[in-house]
Structures are given as structure tokens and as C-alpha cells.
Amino acid sequence: MSIETTGRYLVLLSDNTAESENTLSDVTGIQHIAHAADFANHAFSADQLDQGNAAIFDRLGVAVVSLDPDQLQSLRVATATRRSLLNVYPERIVRAIDQPATVGLPGDYLKGYRDAVSHLYEQTVPQELVATLARQHQPVNFTDNGSTWGLQATSVIHSPYSGLGIRVAVLDTGMDLTHPDFAGRTLHSESFIPGETAQDKNGHGTHCIGTSCGPKDPEDLPRYGIAYNAEIFAGKVLSDEGSGSDGGILAGIEWAITHGCAVISMSLGAPTRPGDTYSPIYEQVGQRALQNGALIIAAAGNESQQDPWTPLRKIPPSPVAYPANAPSLMAVAAIDHQFRIATFSNGSINPQGGQVDIAGPGVEVYSAWPMPSRYRTISGTSMATPHVAGIAALYAEATEARGMVLWGLLMREAQRLALSTTDVGIGLVGAPIS
Amino acid sequence: MERIKVTVTVRDAHLGQIETVAQKLADLGLAIEQTLPTIGVITGTVRSEQVQALRQVSEVELVAAEQSYRLPPPSSNIQ
Numbered sequence: 125m126s127i128e129t130t131g132r133y134l135v136l137l138s139d140n141t142a143e144s145e146n147t148l149s150d151v152t153g154i155q156h157i158a159h160a161a162d163f164a165n166h167a168f169s170a171d172q173l174d175q176g177n178a179a180i181f182d183r184l185g186v187a188v189v190s191l192d193p194d195q196l197q198s199l200r201v202a203t204a205t206r207r208s209l210l211n212v213y214p215e216r217i218v219r220a221i222d223q224p225a226t227v228g229l230p231g232d233y234l235k236g237y238r239d240a241v242s243h244l245y246e247q248t249v250p251q252e253l254v255a256t257l258a259r260q261h262q263p264v265n266f267t268d269n270g271s272t273w274g275l276q277a278t279s280v281i282h283s284p285y286s287g288l289g290i291r292v293a294v295l296d297t298g299m300d301l302t303h304p305d306f307a308g309r310t311l312h313s314e315s316f317i318p319g320e321t322a323q324d325k326n327g328h329g330t331h332c333i334g335t336s337c338g339p340k341d342p343e344d345l346p347r348y349g350i351a352y353n354a355e356i357f358a359g360k361v362l363s364d365e366g367s368g369s370d371g372g373i374l375a376g377i378e379w380a381i382t383h384g385c386a387v388i389s390m391s392l393g394a395p396t397r398p399g400d401t402y403s404p405i406y407e408q409v410g411q412r413a414l415q416n417g418a419l420i421i422a423a424a425g426n427e428s429q430q431d432p433w434t435p436l437r438k439i440p441p442s443p444v445a446y447p448a449n450a451p452s453l454m455a456v457a458a459i460d461h462q463f464r465i466a467t468f469s470n471g472s473i474n475p476q477g478g479q480v481d482i483a484g485p486g487v488e489v490y491s492a493w494p495m496p497s498r499y500r501t502i503s504g505t506s507m508a509t510p511h512v513a514g515i516a517a518l519y520a521e522a523t524e525a526r527g528m529v530l531w532g533l534l535m536r537e538a539q540r541l542a543l544s545t546t547d548v549g550i551g552l553v554g555a556p557i558s
Numbered sequence: 559m560e561r562i563k564v565t566v567t568v569r570d571a572h573l574g575q576i577e578t579v580a581q582k583l584a585d586l587g588l589a590i591e592q593t594l595p596t597i598g599v600i601t602g603t604v605r606s607e608q609v610q611a612l613r614q615v616s617e618v619e620l621v622a623a624e625q626s627y628r629l630p631p632p633s634s635n636i637q
Contacts, residue, residue: 297629327632366629370565371591371601373627378594391637392627405622408567409597416596426636446625468636504637506629 128217133196134240135187135203136210137180144208145180148187151202151209152195154178157187186241188215216240266461271347273461274335274485274511280350280518283555287351287517292337293380293388293418294510295373296329298322298360300494303330305342305349306356314379315360316372325364327493331500332391333358334492336510336517348491348499350514350555351521357385362392370405373447377409381418386520386530388413389513390422390453391506393445402449402477410452417526421513422448423505424455424480430467441471441547444478451477454531457548458486458508465547469505472546482538483548484508512553522556561603563624564588564612568598572617576600579617586611 137144145157154177160166161182168179178189191199196212203209218236266273271281299306299313301323313322324330337356338349359376362368373392380388413420425445431438448455457480458466465471466487472479486508493500512534519525519533538551566588568579576595583600584590590602601624604612612621630637 326629328629328637331637362627362629366631367627369563369626370624371563374565374594374597374599374601375592378597378599381596392629394625394627403622403625404620405565405567405599408619409599412597426630502635502637506637 129214130217132188132190132215133199134213134215135189135199136212137185137187138208138210139185140208141180141182141185144185145187147202147206147208148178148189148199151198152178152189152191154189154195184241213240270345272485272490274489275347275350277461277463277485278511278515278553278555279557280515280555281347282557283518284558285518285522285556286340287337287354287514287521290351290354290387290517290520291357291383291385292351292354292513292517293357293359293376293383293385294329294333294336294513295359295361295376295380295388295390296332296392297326297362297364297366298324298329299333299356299358300324300330300492302495303492303498304495305334305339305492305498309337310355311358312356312383313358313360314376316375316379317360317363317368320360320363322358322360324360324494326362326366327497327500328362328366328391328506329358329360330494331491331502332389332506332510335489335507336389336514338492346490350511351517354514354517357383368392374409377413377420381413381416385418386526387513387516388418388420389510390420390447391504391509393423393425393448395425395427396443396446396449396474396478398443398473400443400446400449400474400478402451403447406447406450407452407477410450414452414527414531419454419516419527419530420452421454421456421509421516423509424448424457425470426468426504426506428468428470435467437465437467437469440473441469443473444470444480449474449478454481454512454534455479455549456481456505456509456512457483458503458505459483459541459543459548459552460487461485463541463543463552465543466503466505468503469547472549480547480549482512482534482550482553483541484511484553486511515553515555518555559605559607561589562606562609563603564601564609565622565624566600566602566612566618567620568600569617569619570598573598575617579615582615582617583612586615588612
């Protein structure tokens with residue numbers, strides 16, 4: 125397929141549009157620059173684009189200009205030497221698939237325009253392309269003995285972020301407050317279980333906090349923790365026996381939001397049946413948490429069974445558990461180190477929020493355990509959930525995003541997998557690496 | 559009479575008056591355990607035949623029976 129161009133050029137401007145516009149004028153000598161913002165609905169017509177020498181799409185940060193060869197050469201030099209102009213690219217003629225070349229509706233024009241701008245954007249961020257190419261759909265061999273397979277699979281070990289300045293709440297069985305791997309860490313704890321302190325005598329909570337917030341350099345390798353500089357809020361909402369109820373969990377959520385936690389990790393749930401609907405209470409609480417800048421991440425549940433004749437999961441899986449099935453709570457499934465769905469991991473069976481949103485490493489996960497054991501390797505969507513929570517803290521630090529914006533970043537950056545979206549949602553959670 | 563544990567949510571427009579709402583619910587027989595102003599939740603116990611009356615309070619959005627949770631034993635390999 126040949127590439128046709130219009131003779132015009134797209135110029136990608138810096139975030140400082142005014143400065144970019146001045147540079148564009150200086151370099152090309154073009155004096156008359158029209159702005160989309162000055163037109164109704166911020167839209168030029170094709171005629172208006174043809175008339176002017178240059179037109180700026182303010183919200184996109186893109187200028188469309190007609191250039192002679194000398195002007196083009198000056199502009200190319202400027203994009204290489206001046207920060208205010210990022211790139212220049214020939215405007216391409218793009219047509220709707222299976223449409224004859226004579227059709228020239230404004231809608232087609234704008235769609236083609238959007239594609240061209242996307243293309244231009246991709247051209248200017250080679251690091252992102254490199255990262256995309258590096259993240260293949262297939263698992264690699266996790267041969268690095270210095271960190272767990274889960275931290276390698278999610279690129280945590282390549283992330284420059286540590287959760288610094290981010291508060292992460294883990295609502296679970298509490299925390300072994302004497303664990304040597306957490307000596308010197310800022311650790312807040314609160315028990316919502318009558319008659320019990322936040323000290324974890326079960327192990328589940330310590331394991332989850334280990335994954336989400338454990339140290340970068342534990343005395344004994346491998347590294348197993350993600351947001352190693354995050355401030356830990358260990359809320360005990362499940363007893364040492366492992367039981368709890370809505371009252372304690374909701375009190376824990378209130379406590380976490382009040383203390384400014386950006387991420388709330390909940391490796392807990394109760395089974396649902398096919399046809400069940402989500403809890404409107406948790407949906408409302410999830411929405412209010414998001415509005416207050418807190419993202420609740422919850423385990424999809426482990427009720428699914430292995431097929432008795434194969435190593436695979438029995439079909440159909442069990443539905444996503446309560447409360448992860450509320451639309452405004454992020455539901456996390458578990459995959460293994462071969463990027464297969466874990467045989468126990470629940471799936472998207474029920475409509476209206478009963479879907480898996482994302483997957484995390486959840487089979488043979490090594491993390492902290494109360495002393496004197498110190499470490500333990502176990503499996504479950506409970507283990508996948510704190511992987512997502514810890515990585516959410518890295519994005520919260522890297523971008524200052526909170527709430528739904530943070531949710532969107534986790535979705536945008538997740539690694540797509542060759543698995544059903546009903547099993548793994550958008551794919552495997554991935555850490556910010558630049 | 560059987561008493562059940564319930565979770566009540568307050569409508570968005572009345573989040574600022576959660577204490578007043580809690581008092582109304584208490585007058586209808588809710589023994590209040592917690593008032594959580596940020597997420598707009600009130601928890602407590604009530605006689606089962608009074609649940610409908612709680613639902614009819616205009617500032618109340620939802621009333622639901624409390625759900626319980628239980629983890630597998632700590633010795634389990636799947637958690």
C-alpha cells in the first residue's frame with residue numbers, strides 16, 4: 125500500500141503552546157495562525173484548513189501547516205534543536221476501510237486526522253515503543269534469583285518508583301509488627317476486631333503487606349515487596365482465625381480514606397453464585413472512596429476448581445466474589461508463572477460488575493510470614509491483589525494520579541495476555557518503568 | 559425477637575447530616591455501632607421487622623444485612 129500525503133505537515137508542539145507558536149512563526153515566517161479554539165465546537169472545516177497557512181489544534185497540541193521545501197527544512201532543523209517543536213510529519217491521506225478514494229466526508233477526514241496524530245505521537249516517544257516491544261505476550265524465564273517471579277513478570281524490578289509519599293492500606297488479618305524485614309518502616313496499625321490487637325497471629329495479612337509494601341533489599345534474597353517506601357496502614361478487619369464482617373471492613377475503609385490512603389488492598393471476599401448481583405453498599409462505598417482519592421482493589425476469589433482430568437481450570441469458573449464484584453472495586457484474578465489462569469481463580473460469570481478487571485501473579489507467591497517462620501510461599505487471588513495494590517502505589521507516586529485516573533493508568537499500562545478477558549480482565553498488571 | 563446486623567448508607571445529599579440521620583434511625587430501633595461519615599455508612603443491630611422502617615427514612619439510600627467473611631485456614635496452600 126502506498127502512502128499518500130496531502131502536501132501539508134503536522135507539527136507536534138510542546139506543552140507550552142504559546143512558545144511553540146512563536147517558534148513556528150519564527151522558523152517558517154508564517155504570520156497567520158488560526159486556532160481551533162476560535163471556531164464553533166473547536167472544529168475547523170476542511171476548507172478552513174486549506175485557506176490558512178497554519179492551524180493549531182489547541183487541545184491536541186498539534187499544528188497543521190502548508191510548507192514549501194525551504195520552510196520544511198528549517199522546521200526539521202528546529203525540531204531537532206528547539207524544545208518547543210517536537211516533531212514534524214507529512215499529513216497522510218487516510219481512508220475508511222473499503223471506501224472508494226472519492227469519498228471525502230468531514231467525518232472521514234477527521235478520523236484520518238486522528239490516526240495521523242496518533243501516528244505522530246507514537247513517533248515521538250520511542251521509549252514507549254521499546255517498552256511495548258519488550259513486553260511480549262509470552263512469559264520469560266524468571267531466572268533472576270534476586271527477586272520473585274511476580275516482581276519480574278510485572279516489571280517491578282525495573283521500576284524507578286518505590287511508593288515514596290504514598291499511603292497504602294491493607295485491610296486483612298493485621299501485620300506482624302515485629303517482623304525484621306519491616307524494621308524502621310513507617311507503619312500504622314489499627315484493629316477493627318473486638319478483643320484483638322493488630323498483631324497478626326494468622327499470617328495472611330503479613331503476607332499481603334509483604335507483597336505490596338515489602339523491602340527492596342531484604343537480608344535474605346529474593347526481593348518480594350513492591351512499594352518499599354510506601355507508608356503502611358495495616359487495618360485488622362479479619363480476626364486471627366481469619367473471619368470478619370462488613371462492619372469491620374467498612375470501618376477499615378473509612379479509617380484508610382480518613383488517613384489519606386491512595387490505595388486500599390482487600391484480599392478478602394465471600395463466594396457468590398451465578399446470577400447474583402453485586403452489593404449496592406460496596407458500590408456506593410467504592411464510588412465515595414474514588415471521589416476521595418482512594419482506589420479499592422479486591423480479590424476475585426478462589427472458588428473455581430481444577431479439572432479432574434487435566435492441569436487446567438474446570439469450565440465454567442465460579443463467579444467473582446463479593447465485594448470485588450461491585451463495579452467500582454477493582455477485581456483481581458491470579459495467573460501463574462507460565463501466564464496461565466490459576467486453576468482456583470474466579471471468572472467473569474455475572475453481569476453488572478461481576479467481571480475480572482485485571483490479573484496479578486498469584487501462584488506460588490513468596491512473601492513475609494509472621495516470625496519465627498519469616499517467609500512462606502502460598503497461592504491465591506489474595507496474593508495477586510497486593511501485587512496490583514503495590515503497583516498502584518508506584519503509579520500514584522509517579523503521576524500523582526488518584527481515584528479513577530489511577531484506575532485508568534493501571535488499565536492502560538497492563539500487559540495484554542493471550543488469555544480470555546473473562547479470566548484476566550485487561551491483562552497482567554505492569555509497573556511504571558519510566 | 560431476632561436482631562440482625564445491618565449496614566445503612568446515607569444519600570449523597572445528606573452526607574453532611576449523618577449524625578442527624580443516625581439519630582432518626584436510633585429512634586426507629588437501630589442500636590448504632592458505628593457512624594462512618596466519609597463513606598456515609600451507619601452500622602448497627604435492629605429487630606428484623608424494623609428493617610423496612612429504616613428503609614423508609616428519606617435520607618437513607620440502602621439497608622442491607624451484614625455479610626460475614628472467612629479465610630481458609632493459615633495452613634492452606636490456597637488463600
